Amino acid sequence: MHTILVIGGYGFFGERICEALARLEGVRLLIGGRDIARARIVTTRLGLEPSHGIAIDARATELAQRFRDLGVDSVIHTAGPFQRQDYAVARASIAAGANYIDLADGRDFVAGIEQLNAEASERGVFVTSGASSLPALSSAVVDRYLSRFSRLDSIRHGIGSGARSPGLATMQGVFGYCGKPFRRLVDGHWQTARGWLDLRRYPFPEPVGNRLLGSCDVPDLDLFPRRYPDVRTVTFHAGFASAPGHLVVWMASQLVRVGLISSILPLAAPLHAISRWLEPFVSDKGGMFVSLEGVGLDGKPQKLDWHLVAARNHGPYIPCGAAIALARKLVRGDSLPRGAMPCVGLLTVEDYLATLQEFDIHEVPA
Known part of the structure; x- marks a missing residue:
């Protein structure tokens, strides 16, 4: 045994x-x-x-x-x-x-x-x-499709969660860098981004649909440039099933960015409790995407989009x-x-x- x-x-x-x-x-x-x-x-x-x-x-x-x-x-x-x-x-x-x-x-x-x-x-x-999911699954996806590129230039990936809230410890880990600076590779240069800002909308396949996402500090931002040395851009974004909930975190992160508060960690426990209470009213669908861009084997520009979609709060x-x-x-x-x-x-x-x-x-x- x-x-x-x-x-x-x-x-x-x-x-x-x-x-x-x-x-x-x-x-x-x-x-x-x-x-x-x-x-x-x-x-x-x-x-x-x-x-x-x-x-x-x-x-x-x-x-x-x-x-x-x-x-x-x-x-x-x-x-x-x-x-x-x-x-x-x-x-x-x-x-x-x-x-x-x-x-x-x-x-x-x-x-x-x-x-x-x-x-x-x-x-x-x-x-x-x-x-x-990161970096075990995300790197496996990149490895699967790497042979389709003569040169891989960009890896942009992200996750949109379903209604089921993660544990409090996970939320504390995520909220710890809200509004705080971190480095990521963009167009061949290391640039400063801030946690849960850089707001954007991503169109996941149905039944997930459009989700608001914010920039996150994750291991892939260091590991992927080392593993795929030709890559010039690596970004990761994540978001919540509830758009209003995501905007609350985005606004709180803005307060950290401008120095009005030092951290939103004290909000982790109450927001976790609220999110658990709201679960029945929020979408139980979630998804993950990995978008790869570069030059194909035929010398032409190539873009591949991979998705994983979860329903019934199985994310x-x-x-x-x-x-x-x-x-x-x-x-x-x-x-x-x-x-x-x-x-x-x-x-x-x-x-x-x-x-x-x-x-x-x-x-x-x-």
């Missing part, structure tokens, strides 16, 4: 990952977090022994020994926000000889995981950060796909690189979407 510990396994994304892993043959699943009562509620719901719900603190000093005592083979870390964390859980996993996967969306956190490469390689374990399962797909590979004994790396080039689009087949999620290929 391959023992997998999901830290934050009763959280917004963690519980969805546990639902999939509980059905996977050859897995001994442990659901961990600081609240053992919540962990055991999930174990009961999934038909696991109550003892598989455990109390574990990701900040504990003896975390590596705790992993050894539990016989953990792989750790999936879902307890964000990662923007305010260090690599303590990853280091403990390496020290315990366990593989490590996280769902981090923090730009510096995901790119910086490479600093653990020597330790992970020496221990012979697989360590990756950013096993989520929140999409970020879980990478961790599930990688766990399946580890359990089967598939070849994965040893060392520490961002989650790019590790999965194909087909690997990723195979974890989402039971949901109302479909691809619109380029």
